[in-house]
Amino acid sequence: LLKTLEEPPEHVKFIFATTEIRKVPITVLSRCQRFDLRRIPAADLVRLFSTIAAKEGVEIEDEAVQMIARAAEGSARDGLSLLDQAISHGSGHVEASAVRAMLGLADRARIVDLFGHIMTGDVAAALAEFQSQYEAGANPVVVLNDLADFTHLVTRLKYVPEGAEDVSLSEIERTAGTGFAEKVAVSALSRIWQMLLKGIPETENAARPLGAAEMVLIRLAHAASLPSPEDAARRLLALEEGGAAAAPSAPPAGRPQAGGSGSANAVSARQTGEAPRQSATVTMLHPQSAEARQPEIAPQPETVEPEPAPAPEPQKTSAIKSLQDITDLCSKNRAIKMRSEIRNFVRLVRLEPGRLEVNLLPGTSATFLNDLGAKLREWTGESWFVSLSKEAGAPTLLEAEEAEREQRFRDAREDPEIAAILKFFPGAEIRDVRVRAETETADTAESDAPDAAMNEDGDVLPEDDIDE
Structure with a gap:
């Protein structure tokens, strides 16, 4: 910047440039005049690099210039560094293949082919194309990034068709991108974009990038054949409506159907002796109530005798008592x-x-x-x-449980046998009191009764020796 100022103003003490403006302390920024430099469009970089190559007497292919401009990402300094490397590699003649090998990029035409295989759901063709690019020297992570860039390009062309006139795009990207934008739905493109955003970090951090990238491509090709969420919901709704329309046609002949699902519940209740289901339960189980489906039921002929009215239901009592x-x-x-x-x-x-x-x-x-x-x-x-x-x-349930527990402890302390034990063993205390059920007590008493009397050594005594 100092070179651009032949005679710096007197108030200028120093000039510095940075790409991380947030790292500069606010005390410094408050004493500076700030100029924010914008990124240079790719089209301007293409023209700049072509002009420099012509002045240097270097022959460079248009596709090579476009790749360098895209790799520069709006920075003329980075782009000039890449152009210098390409010129040194090409010895005066820069080819697209040399730039592609230098940047580790895949052929843009082959990326378009890979995208086409994924959109058709052809897993075998997609894996074969990816393997061919890998053997040619392409990095798996770079291939997925290029695939994400092309997905973004196709999505953008759906809403901004004028973007195809960008000079940084190759002819295959321009024509194929416009074609895919007319045929592929936005929901499919969004799904592929989200899956690539998750798959690229997985591939970068994987111990086997090739296998991880292939798994990402398999998921993409499989997802391309799946219906969109809107289509899936529409099909599910059609199936539900079809099932609801087919259900009324199955009742026995001669039995009217004016009651809908409620009458079916009443019939089953009379046959089994159980209480019929409430209408609230039907409404909770299915969003379309029985009343909403009544207009779809064909009217029954008047000659059919109506079913006798069911007996009045007993008054409903709540199951909640406490x-x-x-x-x-x-x-x-x-x-x-x-x-x-x-x-x-x-x-x-x-x-x-x-x-x-x-x-x-x-x-x-x-x-x-x-x-x-x-x-x-x-x-x-x-x-x-x-x-x-x-x-x-x-009292609350917790308070009632505590009061009941304290009462059990008091009853246990007042028991003569337990009081004698506590007196005989100093320091003993009651830790817990468990109430045994009557059936459990009876079963325990029967199991505890000895089958025969035994002496101190454990020998069974004959009945004559038992002292009553």
């Missing part, structure tokens, strides 16, 4: 956090079918009541109203 039932539902549905909050901080005030009043201790989340009501509606299929009460309510 807070313990709610915690069991939480465990069943893996709502661990909500189960912990109920056990530790919830005091029951009133519990009725569809209504729950509680008193909360400090420690619950701000949205606990709303979340609990939503979960109860989801798990039971019933409408629940959960409210906060000012009444003290019953």
Whole structure:
């Protein structure tokens, strides 16, 4: 920069250039006049390098100039260094093949062929083409990077067709890129781009770059034949609609179908003796309710006698009788956090079918009541109203368990036999009290009864020697 200033101004103390402006302290930047240099377009670099080569009397191929301009990435200094290396390698005549070997690049035409094999899903052809490029000296990581560049070019040409006029592009890139942009969907190009972004670092860090790159190509070719997420969702929806349309055509003859799935549940309930399913359950299992599908059912002829009305259903009673039932539902549905909050901080005030009043201790989340009501509606299929009460309510489940445990310890200490043991063995203490069920006690008593009397040595005594 000093050479460009024949007579520097008097206020200029020093001039420096850097490519990492963030590393310069703010105290220095505040005392400097800053000039940000932009990257030079590839087209301008091509013209610059061609002019320099002509003045130096060096013959250079157009494709070689384009490769050097792309490798420079907008820097004239880096591009001139690459041009000097190419001239020294070519001895006055620079060919594209020499520049390609110097940069470790693959032939752009062969990259286009590899992209075409991937888009058609031809794994064998893609691997053969990649192996041929590798044997010719191409670096696997560079091949994947060139493949990503061409994918970006095709995607960009879909929205900016004028980009094909860039002079830094070769003829094969210009024509093939425009052709692929017209045929390949954006979703497929985005999928390939994302897979390459993940596959390139894997190949760089792999102990076997060749094998890692081949695995990336296999994934790309396989993914090219998969439908897009929109097509997959559309096909799934068509299958569901087809199954829903075919289902009503299978009931026995002479039986009306006006009840839809609800009538089928009622019939099965009368046959098995079980309660019919609620409509809420049907709505939860399938987004299209039975009422939404009723217009698709063909009207039945009037000559068919309607099925007799089913007996009135008994009044629905909630399966939730206590807070313990709610915690069991939480465990069943893996709502661990909500189960912990109920056990530790919830005091029951009133519990009725569809209504729950509680008193909360400090420690619950701000949205606990709303979340609990939503979960109860989801798990039971019933409408629940959960409210906060000012009444003290019953102890929490944890408090009740602690009180029950303390009561068991008190009962154990008052037991005469245990009290005698504690008195006979100083320092002994009660660690735990377990309540044995009645059936377990009876079974244990039977198993503990001896089959025959034994003496101190373990010999079985005859019945006559047993002292009653």
